[in-house]
Amino acid sequence: MCLKISIFLTLCLVIFTLLGVIEQVFNIQILFENLKQFRLVAALLVSIILVTITFNLVDINLNTQKD
Structure with a gap:
């Protein structure tokens, strides 16, 4: 479940980056009125992805310790 979420968020980040x-x-406007807003959204997505990956790694470590 966590892996699917992180893959989805990574794809979103790639799409937002390509649009930027x-x-x-x-020099056209697709989603964002200025680049600062785009950077804010991209930074938010990166932080969400990093948190998701961290939780995923912790979950993997906990699962391997149970065995």
């Missing part, structure tokens, strides 16, 4: 790159290269 497209916005910069072609």
Whole structure:
């Protein structure tokens, strides 16, 4: 379950990053009015992904210790 969530969040981050790159290269507005807002969303997604991965690793360690 945790792994599926982290994969989903990683895909979201990749999509947001690609949209940000497209916005910069072609100078068009797709999702965000300015780049600061995009950076805020990207930073939020990265932190969520890191927390999810950390919980996933802790969960794996707890499962291996039970055996």
